[in-house]
Amino acid sequence: xxxxxxxxxxPYNIYIAHDFNLFKGLLERYKxxxxxxxxDDTVYNLYKxxxxxxxxxxxxxxxxxxEGSKNINTVLxxxxxxxxxxxxxxxxxxxxxxxxxxxxxxxxxxxxxRGIRIVHVPTTLMAQCDSSIGGKTGFDYNGIKNIxxxxxxxxxxxxxxxxxxxxxxxxxLNGIAEVIKxxxxxxxxxxxxxxxxxxxxxxxxxDKLIHVVHxxxxxxxxxVEEDEFDNDKRQILNFGHTIGHAIESxxxxxxxxxxAISIGMVVESYISYxxxxxxxSDYKTIVELIKNFGLPIKIKVDDVEKLMEYIKKDKKxxxxxxxxxxxxxxxxxxxxxxxxxxxxxNAIKYCIGG
Ligand SMILES: NC(=O)c1ccc[n+]([C@@H]2O[C@H](COP(=O)([O-])OP(=O)(O)OC[C@H]3O[C@@H](n4cnc5c(N)ncnc54)[C@H](O)[C@@H]3O)[C@@H](O)[C@H]2O)c1
Numbered sequence: 001x002x003x004x005x006x007x008x009x010x011p012y013n014i015y016i017a018h019d020f021n022l023f024k025g026l027l028e029r030y031k032x033x034x035x036x037x038x039x040d041d042t043v044y045n046l047y048k049x050x051x052x053x054x055x056x057x058x059x060x061x062x063x064x065x066x067e068g069s070k071n072i073n074t075v076l077x078x079x080x081x082x083x084x085x086x087x088x089x090x091x092x093x094x095x096x097x098x099x100x101x102x103x104x105x106x107x108x109x110x111x112x113x114r115g116i117r118i119v120h121v122p123t124t125l126m127a128q129c130d131s132s133i134g135g136k137t138g139f140d141y142n143g144i145k146n147i148x149x150x151x152x153x154x155x156x157x158x159x160x161x162x163x164x165x166x167x168x169x170x171x172x173l174n175g176i177a178e179v180i181k182x183x184x185x186x187x188x189x190x191x192x193x194x195x196x197x198x199x200x201x202x203x204x205x206x207d208k209l210i211h212v213v214h215x216x217x218x219x220x221x222x223x224v225e226e227d228e229f230d231n232d233k234r235q236i237l238n239f240g241h242t243i244g245h246a247i248e249s250x251x252x253x254x255x256x257x258x259x260a261i262s263i264g265m266v267v268e269s270y271i272s273y274x275x276x277x278x279x280x281s282d283y284k285t286i287v288e289l290i291k292n293f294g295l296p297i298k299i300k301v302d303d304v305e306k307l308m309e310y311i312k313k314d315k316k317x318x319x320x321x322x323x324x325x326x327x328x329x330x331x332x333x334x335x336x337x338x339x340x341x342x343x344x345x346n347a348i349k350y351c352i353g354g
Pocket of ligand 1: 040041042043046065066067070097098099100101103123124125126127130131132133134135136137146163164165166167168171174
C-alpha cells in the first residue's frame with residue numbers, strides 16, 4: 001500500500017492500494033467505531049458486498065447518481081438519515097463514491113453537530129486523483145456549481161484502484177483528462193509515463209493505475225499544502241478549465257467535465273504556444289496524447305460569441321482581460337492575467353472552428 005501525507009493544518013494520509021480488505025485495518029487503526037456510509041445507487045449496487053463487510057455501520061444513505069443530486073435536498077436527506085441512525089459526535093462518515101458523493105457527504109459531515117469525522121473512499125478516477133484531496137466540500141445552488149461549501153479535511157483517504165475497473169469507459173476517460181492536465185502543468189515524469197503506458201492504463205492494469213493515482217495524489221497534496229484555502233497556487237490546476245467550463249455551459253452540461261477540459265487544454269495549449277511558453281512540437285504532442293487516449297480535441301461551436309460570453313462570466317476573468325493557467329514547457333505552469341478577448345477568440349476559431 002502506498003502512502004501520501006497531506007501536510008495541511010490538520011494533516012492526513014492518502015492510502016493507495018488494490019485490496020479493499022486493507023480498509024478494515026485502517027478503520028481500526030483510526031479508531032472509527034461507529035460508521036455512517038454515504039454512497040450512490042450505482043456504487044451501492046456494485047459494491048453491496050464490500051459495504052456489508054465493513055464492521056460497525058450504524059446507517060447507510062444511497063443517493064441518486066450524478067450531478068443532479070448535488071443540491072441542498074440531498075444534504076437534508078443525509079442529515080435526516082444521520083439523525084434516524086442516532087449518529088453522534090463519535091460517528092465517522094464514510095463517503096464511498098465519486099466526486100458528487102464526496103463533496104456532498106463532506107459538506108454534511110462538516111456541518112452535522114458542528115463537524116463529525118469523514119473518511120473518503122473515492123471510487124472514480126476523478127475522485128481518486130482530485131476531488132477527495134484538498135478538503136473542498138459543497139453543492140450546487142440556484143444553477144451555480146459548488147456555490148455553497150466549506151473546507152473540511154478528512155481523517156484519511158483510501159483509494160482502492162479496483163473500483164476503477166467497473167467505471168464505464170466515458171467516466172474513466174473523464175478522470176484521465178485530469179491526469180493529463182496534472183502531467184502537463186506539474187510533472188513531466190508523469191507526462192512521459194502517460195506517453196509510454198497508454199495501453200496498460202486504458203486496459204486498467206492495477207500497477208499502472210496505482211502509479212498514476214499515487215503521482216496525482218502527490219501533486220494535488222503538494223499544491224493543497226501550499227494553498228490550503230485556494231487563494232493562488234491552486235489556480236495552476238485550472239489549465240484547460242477556463243475554456244472547458246465555458247464549453248460545459250455552452251453545451252448545457254451534456255458533455256462531461258473531462259471531455260470539455262480536453263478541448264479546453266487543446267485551445268489553451270495553442271494560446272501557450274502563441275505566447276511562446278511552449279514550442280510547436282509540445283503543442284502537437286499535447287493534442288496527440290489527448291486524442292490517443294480517446295478524448296475529444298474539437299467540438300463544433302456555431303456561436304463563438306456566445307462561448308466568449310461564458311468565458312467572460314467565468315470567475316477567473318479580470319476586468320476586460322481573461323486570465324489563464326497555461327503550460328510553460330511540459331511540467332510547469334504560468335498564470336497570465338492580460339489576454340485580450342480577440343486573441344482568445346482567434347485561438348478558439350483556429351482550434352475548434354466557428
Ligand atoms: N472537491 C473538489 O476539490 C472537487 C474537485 C474536482 C471535482 N469535484 C466535483 O466532483 C464531481 C464529479 O466527480 P465524478 O467525476 O467522480 O462524478 P460522479 O460522482 O458523478 O461519478 C460519475 C459516475 O460514476 C459512477 N461511479 C462511481 N464510482 C463507480 C465505480 N467504481 N464503478 C462504476 N460506476 C461508478 C457514479 O454513480 C456516477 O454515475 C463534480 O460535482 C465536481 O464539482 C470536486
